[in-house]
Amino acid sequence: MKRALGIAAVVAALLALGAWWLLPIPDAAHSVPLPGPSAMPAHADLAAQIERGAYLARAGDCQACHTVRGGPVYAGGRAIPTPFGTFYSPNITPDVETGIGRWTDDDFWRAMHEGRSRDGSPLYPVFPYTNYTRVTREDADALFVYLKSLPPVMQSRREHDLKFPYRYRPLLSGWRLLFFRPGVYEPDAAQSEAWNRGAYLVQGLGHCSACHESRNALGASRTQPAGGLVLNWYAPSLSVKTEAGVQDWPVHDIAALLKDGIAPQASVLGPMAEVVFESLQHLNDADLRAMAVYLKDLPVSEPAVRDRRSSRDLKAITARGEALYAEHCAACHGDNGEGRPPAAPALAGNRAVTQDSIVNPIRVLLYGGYPPGTAGNPRPYGMPPFGHTLSDQEIADVLTYTRNAWGNEARAVSAADVARHRAGPLW
Amino acid sequence: MIRYLARIALTAGLLPAAALAASDAAALDSMAQRVKPCIACHGDEGRATPDGYFPRIAGKPAGYLYNQLLNFRDGRRSHAVMTYLLDRQSDAYLRAMAEHFAQLHPPYPAPPALDVSAAQRARGETLVRRGDAARQLPACAACHGETLTGMQPATPGLIGLPRDYLTAQLGAWQAGARRAASPDCMATLARRLTLEDLAAVTAWLATQPVPVDARPAPRGTNPLPMDCGDHAGPVASHANGATP
Numbered sequence: 001m002k003r004a005l006g007i008a009a010v011v012a013a014l015l016a017l018g019a020w021w022l023l024p025i026p027d028a029a030h031s032v033p034l035p036g037p038s039a040m041p042a043h044a045d046l047a048a049q050i051e052r053g054a055y056l057a058r059a060g061d062c063q064a065c066h067t068v069r070g071g072p073v074y075a076g077g078r079a080i081p082t083p084f085g086t087f088y089s090p091n092i093t094p095d096v097e098t099g100i101g102r103w104t105d106d107d108f109w110r111a112m113h114e115g116r117s118r119d120g121s122p123l124y125p126v127f128p129y130t131n132y133t134r135v136t137r138e139d140a141d142a143l144f145v146y147l148k149s150l151p152p153v154m155q156s157r158r159e160h161d162l163k164f165p166y167r168y169r170p171l172l173s174g175w176r177l178l179f180f181r182p183g184v185y186e187p188d189a190a191q192s193e194a195w196n197r198g199a200y201l202v203q204g205l206g207h208c209s210a211c212h213e214s215r216n217a218l219g220a221s222r223t224q225p226a227g228g229l230v231l232n233w234y235a236p237s238l239s240v241k242t243e244a245g246v247q248d249w250p251v252h253d254i255a256a257l258l259k260d261g262i263a264p265q266a267s268v269l270g271p272m273a274e275v276v277f278e279s280l281q282h283l284n285d286a287d288l289r290a291m292a293v294y295l296k297d298l299p300v301s302e303p304a305v306r307d308r309r310s311s312r313d314l315k316a317i318t319a320r321g322e323a324l325y326a327e328h329c330a331a332c333h334g335d336n337g338e339g340r341p342p343a344a345p346a347l348a349g350n351r352a353v354t355q356d357s358i359v360n361p362i363r364v365l366l367y368g369g370y371p372p373g374t375a376g377n378p379r380p381y382g383m384p385p386f387g388h389t390l391s392d393q394e395i396a397d398v399l400t401y402t403r404n405a406w407g408n409e410a411r412a413v414s415a416a417d418v419a420r421h422r423a424g425p426l427w
Numbered sequence: 428m429i430r431y432l433a434r435i436a437l438t439a440g441l442l443p444a445a446a447l448a449a450s451d452a453a454a455l456d457s458m459a460q461r462v463k464p465c466i467a468c469h470g471d472e473g474r475a476t477p478d479g480y481f482p483r484i485a486g487k488p489a490g491y492l493y494n495q496l497l498n499f500r501d502g503r504r505s506h507a508v509m510t511y512l513l514d515r516q517s518d519a520y521l522r523a524m525a526e527h528f529a530q531l532h533p534p535y536p537a538p539p540a541l542d543v544s545a546a547q548r549a550r551g552e553t554l555v556r557r558g559d560a561a562r563q564l565p566a567c568a569a570c571h572g573e574t575l576t577g578m579q580p581a582t583p584g585l586i587g588l589p590r591d592y593l594t595a596q597l598g599a600w601q602a603g604a605r606r607a608a609s610p611d612c613m614a615t616l617a618r619r620l621t622l623e624d625l626a627a628v629t630a631w632l633a634t635q636p637v638p639v640d641a642r643p644a645p646r647g648t649n650p651l652p653m654d655c656g657d658h659a660g661p662v663a664s665h666a667n668g669a670t671p
Binding site for chain 2: 069070274276277367370379384386
């Protein structure tokens with residue numbers, strides 16, 4: 001069914017592409033004229049601009065994609081697995097041959113704002129220009145000046161390894177017609193300055209929606225209240241209170257989660273630990289608070305929850321799970337899932353346990369994990385991995401138990417669910 | 428229903444936990460508690476488990492352990508779960524983890540009985556104790572200590588480890604899947620070993636009893652026969668979170 005939908009969507013995109021060829025419908029991206037030359041004054045303080053650009057590069061977490069483990073920063077090469085194939089990030093150091101040494105500020109602006117490369121060809125939206133288009137010209141210029149100030153690294157980009165038909169770049173024109181509307185963030189006069197700053201960062205450089213929104217078969221964000229799968233983790237929805245919505249949290253705690261990777265209500269693991277470690281912990285308190293103000297004010301959505309209980313004999317599963325829990329989990333998480341803070345969080349009423357998606361609970365049990373080591377939480381406690389000591393069935397049983405004990409209520413996990421997560425990259 | 432769940436989350440989830448925290452916090456604020464993820468595989472106090480692969484980490488020189496943590500984090504060694512667990516931690520925290528396990532000395536189990544021929548045993552012992560000058564192979568003991576229990580600050584002991592682990596490491600050095608700071612002397616040496624050498628050395632090492640009170644030899648006990656990057660001490664590294 002999913003495949004059929006996917007094919008239908010591809011066909012729809014091809015039709016849209018055909019329509020674009022046949023009819024004089026302008027590509028939305030093309031219809032926006034380039035703004036005039038950079039607004040930066042000729043005698044701008046270059047050092048200050050570079051410093052600002054460095055900060056913005058942090059806010060955008062550019063290095064997450066544009067740096068390979070142990071490799072030179074911003075020289076690209078990281079593999080980014082997606083449902084469409086594996087992308088390899090380009091070198092964005094100012095090397096003339098292999099980087100952006102020949103780029104001008106207008107070229108860079110066009111990439112950020114319009115999602116087009118220096119030669120005008122459309123970029124794959126794995127580069128989140130659907131977010132970066134919100135960035136102002138002034139900030140884009142600062143980013144560019146910063147990147148140009150880096151030591152050039154000669155490192156050629158590896159070709160993307162994409163499935164049919166996604167390797168045909170012209171298809172992107174259809175995609176852009178359907179899903180991309182360029183436009184710098186426009187402040188909402190009815191909202192506070194902090195709210196607007198937060199919205200600018202969250203929607204723009206922060207590109208939170210790149211992971212935290214579900215995507216359709218063509219990889220475009222959907223408005224449905226569900227998170228997205230990214231790097232084999234589930235990025236929970238920020239609009240659903242039983243997932244990652246923070247509408248009921250104090251602003252202070254939201255900012256703490258972003259800065260420290262841990263708050264009284266939750267901690268971050270997996271790809272979000274990387275975001276906190278490389279990006280968010282380096283932002284200033286005013287910006288973090290602004291993001292928190294905006295995230296707290298996101299509209300609340302009700303989740304589309306599947307059947308709480310599976311058709312299997314939940315009672316028998318939970319009995320097996322209860323025994324496993326007592327043996328392996330209770331010492332840290334408590335006999336009644338009450339936890340032993342700060343070393344081990346409560347599992348009773350913990351939405352990381354009870355969220356409808358079973359992806360993260362399975363991964364945490366298989367592989368464990370530490371929240372990021374940050375200035376506010378420099379020596380984090382961690383969850384041990386159990387993948388080598390417990391079987392798929394045992395992990396399914398103990399998860400089903402914890403998801404349905406102490407007032408928790410969530411659908412059961414099967415051994416087959418667990419088996420699916422024993423392969424693939426961990427981060 | 429959602430509201431009901433949310434209320435449970437706020438009451439059941441947070442209040443009892445907060446009450447417990449006060450009494451528990453002091454006991455929990457220890458490195459032993461923080462390295463629980465490590466001992467899931469490496470055994471209680473890092474003494475290894477009977478599983479036969481995961482190596483003992485207790486009592487190894489802190490400099491060695493620290494180098495390995497950096498190597499996993501920064502991609503010079505390959506083990507997906509190790510890299511994943513260490514991925515977003517500071518140099519200082521990894522150093523603290525290394526020092527924690529370095530000062531633990533739980534007892535060693537008796538070595539396993541392996542089916543090793545006398546000839547293989549002799550070949551292994553000769554390579555370990557005397558090396559093979561003709562092939563530019565120094566004795567393992569030259570760097571890893573006369574008692575093969577390691578040398579400060581950064582050379583690990585070679586006994587008390589599972590044969591599977593030793594075999595995997597030498598194979599990884601040969602294949603380039605395990606690396607160390609340059610000059611990478613172990614990579615150089617491992618590539619001079621034949622398959623038969625490797626089998627003999629690992630068989631002999633894995634069946635040696637470990638002396639009671641085994642400790643790494645002090646720094647500089649032996650002059651090193653080769654220049655090794657890791658001997659200089661911990662590798663300077665750019666932390667992932669450092670300003671690029």
